[in-house]
Amino acid sequence: MNQLILKTPLSEAQEDYLKQILLLSSGGTGSLEPTLAVSTQDLADEMQIKPASVTGMLKKLSEHGLVEHEAYRGVRLTATGYKVALEVLRHHRLIEAYLHQALGYGWEEVHAEAERLEHHISEAFEARIAEWLGHPSHDPHGDPIPSAQLELPQDAPSQRLSSLEDGEYGLVMRVATQDQDALNLLARLGIRPGAKVEMLMLGHSVEGTRVRVGEQRYLLPTNLAQMVWVSPLGDEYAG
Amino acid sequence: MNQLILKTPLSEAQEDYLKQILLLSSGGTGSLEPTLAVSTQDLADEMQIKPASVTGMLKKLSEHGLVEHEAYRGVRLTATGYKVALEVLRHHRLIEAYLHQALGYGWEEVHAEAERLEHHISEAFEARIAEWLGHPSHDPHGDPIPSAQLELPQDAPSQRLSSLEDGEYGLVMRVATQDQDALNLLARLGIRPGAKVEMLMLGHSVEGTRVRVGEQRYLLPTNLAQMVWVSPLGDEYAG
DNA sequence: CAACATTTTTAGGTTAGCCTAAACTTAGGT
DNA sequence: ACCTAAGTTTAGGCTAACCTAAAAATGTTG
Ligand SMILES: [Mn+2]
Ligand SMILES: [Mn+2]
Ligand SMILES: [Mn+2]
Ligand SMILES: [Mn+2]
Numbered sequence: 164m165n166q167l168i169l170k171t172p173l174s175e176a177q178e179d180y181l182k183q184i185l186l187l188s189s190g191g192t193g194s195l196e197p198t199l200a201v202s203t204q205d206l207a208d209e210m211q212i213k214p215a216s217v218t219g220m221l222k223k224l225s226e227h228g229l230v231e232h233e234a235y236r237g238v239r240l241t242a243t244g245y246k247v248a249l250e251v252l253r254h255h256r257l258i259e260a261y262l263h264q265a266l267g268y269g270w271e272e273v274h275a276e277a278e279r280l281e282h283h284i285s286e287a288f289e290a291r292i293a294e295w296l297g298h299p300s301h302d303p304h305g306d307p308i309p310s311a312q313l314e315l316p317q318d319a320p321s322q323r324l325s326s327l328e329d330g331e332y333g334l335v336m337r338v339a340t341q342d343q344d345a346l347n348l349l350a351r352l353g354i355r356p357g358a359k360v361e362m363l364m365l366g367h368s369v370e371g372t373r374v375r376v377g378e379q380r381y382l383l384p385t386n387l388a389q390m391v392w393v394s395p396l397g398d399e400y401a402g
Numbered sequence: 403m404n405q406l407i408l409k410t411p412l413s414e415a416q417e418d419y420l421k422q423i424l425l426l427s428s429g430g431t432g433s434l435e436p437t438l439a440v441s442t443q444d445l446a447d448e449m450q451i452k453p454a455s456v457t458g459m460l461k462k463l464s465e466h467g468l469v470e471h472e473a474y475r476g477v478r479l480t481a482t483g484y485k486v487a488l489e490v491l492r493h494h495r496l497i498e499a500y501l502h503q504a505l506g507y508g509w510e511e512v513h514a515e516a517e518r519l520e521h522h523i524s525e526a527f528e529a530r531i532a533e534w535l536g537h538p539s540h541d542p543h544g545d546p547i548p549s550a551q552l553e554l555p556q557d558a559p560s561q562r563l564s565s566l567e568d569g570e571y572g573l574v575m576r577v578a579t580q581d582q583d584a585l586n587l588l589a590r591l592g593i594r595p596g597a598k599v600e601m602l603m604l605g606h607s608v609e610g611t612r613v614r615v616g617e618q619r620y621l622l623p624t625n626l627a628q629m630v631w632v633s634p635l636g637d638e639y640a641g
Numbered sequence: 642c643a644a645c646a647t648t649t650t651t652a653g654g655t656t657a658g659c660c661t662a663a664a665c666t667t668a669g670g671t
Numbered sequence: 672a673c674c675t676a677a678g679t680t681t682a683g684g685c686t687a688a689c690c691t692a693a694a695a696a697t698g699t700t701g
Binding site: 451454461462473474641 | 687688689690691692695696697
């Protein structure tokens, strides 16, 4: 149905560039509205590629009409590039959800497998796993999955765990990192989408953030506490 | 467990070469014992690549110790190359089985998807779908699936449908082609692994082979009748 | 057994996607 | 406004995997 028709089918590298431009341009907030232009350096860092190589690829993507690249001032997705990026992201997140729910992968091990497979599945495969999953709106990390029409789900408002008030409760909505170590650690602590956390009294300090998860109390380093997005819960849900 | 450790991870192209050398060297019988040496030309035809390019790749595979290539006299797999080829074939056939049984693909549509995915799944993925399937010994076409230890299942003796005697019954064991048109046609006629066929009286003629499948009688072109492998059934199973 | 058609290899070329090193542009601090 | 560090682009190179065209080896057949 929605498969984009492009003159040239895109390579794995090109698809990854477009996806990363989208993720970086929406600044880690998960909103996926491409606002800012993305710098060569940021792409290079994120993709573990040298800046000179990034420039070369941006030139090619620009010739194909997928990005607009103004020399020395960064790159933005065109309308077409944005759609391709959403399509790749849909593949990635559907695959993550399928690996987790159908094949029993841990939510912290799905990313690497999805990173490769996203480029190699057919539209038929996409359709069948979406069907099997019941057309989910979010992946196992709480990231939104673009629909088959590439529309994004409306997300409930959320805030970083690190910004909860002392004594406040939050429902974990998203864990916004692909860092393997961070995912492993948070998985071990039980901090995953759907979990309930309480910000302890005097919870904020220079060493990090003190929270309760189930029976356990933890001191989360600030960088970890910023990756976790929660939806505040009124005290009536405090149990 | 069994994943082969090679100095260099192989490319998609290299894996496909090794797999094709294995399939061609066992001469379409499905036995997968690499007997004959494979010619540059046959590989070029099968893979839709020019002979000059094949020579180049064989030289590289030879340097990596995966094949033995004697100039002008064809190529054979080494022990290592044989194991890699079996590993790729295991991926291919497990994926075909999974697409068919878990995701509802028709048995005639699984090949193209498996051809790509075979190179991009992890050993973890292989293990999980094998588990889900209950460690199957054959794929939806009836082709044998190497075990995790790369051992091949012992196949019941079978013969080409075209060689059944007049009036004899056969159980379809294998449909030995990847040709899309042939698969579509045979699927439509109900000639698939597990089906029962009867060779009609006076069934052999120059136009092909006359058989009964269920209530229907067909005149199968000879080339199709040779792709279908059957295990002869005694008359007691004739119902 | 020689001549020729077929098969295979060699030589040289292309494209994609990466690299390093050097040159250039921009922006920030004084 | 200038100087410099940081960021970016340009120039030149590399490897993988294909290609075409021409040369060489093989084997078939009259
Ligand atoms: Mn990827
Ligand atoms: Mn995710
Ligand atoms: Mn393949
Ligand atoms: Mn098969």
